[in-house]
Amino acid sequence: MDMEEGTSDSPGHRCDTDPDPWQWDRREDCEVRQILDRIADKWSLLVIALLQGRTLRFTELKRQIDGISQRMLTSTLRQLERDGLIERTVHPVVPPRVDYALTPLGSTLHSTVQALVTWTELNQNEIAAARARYDSAATSRA
Amino acid sequence: MDMEEGTSDSPGHRCDTDPDPWQWDRREDCEVRQILDRIADKWSLLVIALLQGRTLRFTELKRQIDGISQRMLTSTLRQLERDGLIERTVHPVVPPRVDYALTPLGSTLHSTVQALVTWTELNQNEIAAARARYDSAATSRA
DNA sequence: CAGGATCCTGAGGGATACTG
DNA sequence: CAGTATCCCTCAGGATCCTG
Numbered sequence: 001m002d003m004e005e006g007t008s009d010s011p012g013h014r015c016d017t018d019p020d021p022w023q024w025d026r027r028e029d030c031e032v033r034q035i036l037d038r039i040a041d042k043w044s045l046l047v048i049a050l051l052q053g054r055t056l057r058f059t060e061l062k063r064q065i066d067g068i069s070q071r072m073l074t075s076t077l078r079q080l081e082r083d084g085l086i087e088r089t090v091h092p093v094v095p096p097r098v099d100y101a102l103t104p105l106g107s108t109l110h111s112t113v114q115a116l117v118t119w120t121e122l123n124q125n126e127i128a129a130a131r132a133r134y135d136s137a138a139t140s141r142a
Numbered sequence: 143m144d145m146e147e148g149t150s151d152s153p154g155h156r157c158d159t160d161p162d163p164w165q166w167d168r169r170e171d172c173e174v175r176q177i178l179d180r181i182a183d184k185w186s187l188l189v190i191a192l193l194q195g196r197t198l199r200f201t202e203l204k205r206q207i208d209g210i211s212q213r214m215l216t217s218t219l220r221q222l223e224r225d226g227l228i229e230r231t232v233h234p235v236v237p238p239r240v241d242y243a244l245t246p247l248g249s250t251l252h253s254t255v256q257a258l259v260t261w262t263e264l265n266q267n268e269i270a271a272a273r274a275r276y277d278s279a280a281t282s283r284a
Numbered sequence: 285c286a287g288g289a290t291c292c293t294g295a296g297g298g299a300t301a302c303t304g
Numbered sequence: 305c306a307g308t309a310t311c312c313c314t315c316a317g318g319a320t321c322c323t324g
Contacts, residue, residue, distance in 0.1 A: 032259060036258070036262055037184070057305085058305075059305065069298055069299075070307075071298075071299090071307095072296090072298080074306085074307065075297090081276065082272065082273055083269050084268060084273070084275075090306095095305040096305050096307085097306085105265060105269075105272075109261060112261040115254055115258075116254055116257075116258060117174060119250070119251060120178055123247060123251075124173055124174065126247055127225050127226055128173075130225055130247075131225060131226075133226075134224040201285065212286085212287070213288095213318070214318080216287055217317085237285045238285050240285085240287090
């Protein structure tokens, strides 16, 4: 399979020695950057959101997430499991049944992410307006 | 140029009619998803972080952000400007001088994002431990 | 200095077929 | 049902060269 392998990570805790608070992560190999990239990817947030407060099986997740391929769902679930954000439970029955649920760690992430989603919801009109302004200005220039 | 064009967005406010609170964004074309994807991309967060509380010029940003190409810096800045998160000021001098600063909207985003960064910093050890467990289990299985 | 225009690669990710 | 294994293709994004 072509599933990504465990990138050799953790070069350090803080990313550089600059004391300025806005200097957290200029380096590409920064650990925080890596984690951020992972949870902010195309599907992870969706999965975490859907698992909030309940357990779902593979097919249920697939049905809930519009447009995901089973390849990517599998991959996403494996990553999240590896990071300790979700728990995978295989029931030894036939046909197989596999349940996914958030770990406590995953739950704390959800509430944090929720703040970002709320920000987006609150400000999407303002952003849309800014885009409209920008685009019309660009169009009139052309 | 190959800079991305204004994707025809805004299909609706909430993403679907499901009343469940964890159902915000199953659809791919969801407006919240779009905004989230944009601000969570490889470089946007870095730029916003660096502009917190100060103004920087193009070259200063490029120097601060390790590994970014000028192509991507330009692209990122344009996106953020279009979304109304940063302001671009061209000084009519020679050689040209262009300053970038956060708008008020951009500032509010920064504090929200900071919560996510803080979460990551707080939990990176736990995540690293989870990965180590997962990887060693996978290795022993092979 | 700030960025536009091109070329090109590689990883992300879809579609499909197969299996325990 | 819950995956795995392949093939294949798009496109984000780096490298490079060029201008006002």
